[in-house]
Amino acid sequence: MTLEKTDETLLMLKNISFSYKMRKGDKLPIFDSLSLSIMFAEFVGIAGPSGCGKSTLLRIMAGLLKPDLGEVYFRGKPLHNPDPRISMVFQNPTLLPWYTVLKNVMLGLINEKGLTDKEKEERARTFLDMMGLIGFENAYPAELSGGMRQRVAIARALVSHPDLLLMDEPFSNLDQLTAITLRRELENLWLNQILPISSIVLVSHDIEELVEICDKVTVLTTRPSKIAGIIKIDLKRPRSRRSQEFYEYVDKIYTLLS
């Protein structure tokens, strides 16, 4: 698969409105006519004040939640249900504790009719290898550290060769050191075009993390959220967190947030 930067849209949210229904019939509006596009071969970060609906936005992109108004288009077609070409990594690894690591990853292929069990296993092993988990195939999730569990979750999200990977604060439950390593690895895999995916959307409350690995960062306002600004990060990779330009970008995002 070749990944060239094109201007084509992979996923588009068009004028979506969404609100949570509270008890007593009240509504808590999250989005009011929000539009947003994710291009092919793009690493997009989403930042916003807590409670602004970043995770909700991601779930709408995944087809898990339906907007009250507006339409979601994936590859030009309306998206109504979860699509096999969209994967998601949650804040918690969400592995099924009663299955081994291998079986958990193979779960990502459970609906692939064209593959034999043998091929499924092979493919799961390839991705476990990519995430540095070779030798742990038969371990149970409870035996792994938090960082390793999140690696399994990423492998499971990638194994079905999706076009779009949605990540909901995937590093926030890990300790700093583990988070840095995993982030670096993910960035390298993506840059070297080893991953089968075209685009990644990363939700995070860690601004520096976003500036470090994203092509552009979309900043949301407080509820009902609008787009406060989209900042393109024009820095050479690998980016140094200590450079002057890096901080200028971080400052810019913080200004938009406050």
Add this chain to the structure above:
Amino acid sequence: MDLAILVMILSAVGYSWLRMLTALMISILFSITVGVAAAVSKSLEKIIIPILDILQSIPVLGFFPIALYAFVTLHPIIGPEIAAIFLIFTSQVWNISFGVYEAVKVIPTETLEVVSFLRLNIFGKIRHLYIPTSFPKIAANLPSSWANGLYFLVACEIITIGEAEYRLFGIGSLTAEFMASGMILESAAALFLVLLFVVLMNLLVFVPMIRVSMKYRFETYATEIPHAWFERLVKPFTLPIKIIALRPRFSESWKLGAGLHSFINLLVKHRRVFQVLIAFGAVAIIASITSLKDLITFTHIVYNGFSRLGILEPLIMLGYSLSRVSIALLITLVWTLPTSIILYENKILEKILLPIFQAISSFPATLLIPFIMDFTMKSGLMKEFGALIIVLLGTMWYMLFSLRGALTVIPREEEELFKLLRISGLKKLWYLYLPRMTPSMITGCIVTIGGGWNTLVIAERALLDHIVWEVENPGIGKTMSIATSLGDIELLIATTIWMALFIVILNRFLWRRIYEIAIRRIV
């Protein structure tokens, strides 16, 4: 039906409720004492937990005639009343005790460390730490304890031992009287009022208490009990209990307890001395009450009972009874598994059906026994069938609620993951629901079987004003009931011990093992 009868029914309900409340209070106090002791002290834990485990497997009604004997000899009029309260207590207490024990046992280490900085003595810890932490577990167990107590209340208001019949005024004895004299309308009215009071009790006392107790939990819990439609109607009336539960007025009475306070301090300081003193005292009291002669008579009774029963006969009875209980369990599983999943997946159906199930489940099925007797005798149906219904009515609900509970705590992200992977239907059942339900299903099996054994004494043989109704085949419960009617204390003690032993062995060597294997895979 005139007003006098209505008043009579109401006062009968009042009497029965008073019995239940007294027993429940004692149960809670007992549970806090014993549960905290077992959770805090390693050495006490080793003694208390196995004892509780055995006590909870002894059939409640096996206790009863023995207790009745003891209490009646104590006082002929108050004795039966105390015996009834004691029986209800034994049917309510164990799950609350285990609840307190578990709650205190899992207090996070950090909390314990913080509390240790406060330098509280044992009394202060009980007040500020152990009671609040076990409150959610106690509250959660109250409805089932209440239902359980009601189930056996009906059985203990009339009891015949040999020649003597003891009749306590209450809803159980009153309904039986109505039925015996063919007053169908009056019995129906009584049943309806019991149902009404049970529902009100749940709505006005237990549910508000559970809601308040949610605030006491350590973990933040996303899923709450869904607000039932009729709960909104009674909401204003639940305020008093909420206020009481939220602000327990300990402080004033606590000052009065200052003297007691220092006494407890003294006790704690010289723990060893007091332990030895208490042990000696207990031995001395037992020795003074039971003379050597009594002890010999008692051993004689037990020995005679066992030698009369032999070995083959009780095993046959146990086999029949076990198969009754197992069939009831099978039926329970067959209907609760799909139902719990349907309730979980269909929120509208859940809103309608759940409150109805809850109301039916807390209704004492023993009150229906006269009707079931009547029905099987008139329709010529096997009495085995009637017995099965009685066992089912008493035991099947726990499984439904515990399976549903397991489903409702499935993490939201797991649900989302399955939606993303587009896994549904049977595959979802196999990959997600069944594994998530397994621990609760096994606990459910243990509880259902345990409850089944308890109900056998009532289900295998029942009396309604000299009409004897019993299953066609042998059964341990039937024999126990016959022994009670005949006043044959030897036979009663022997069968009770046989049954308790059998249950304990089954629990230890079968259920415990299965549970441990399941837990190891699923945590």
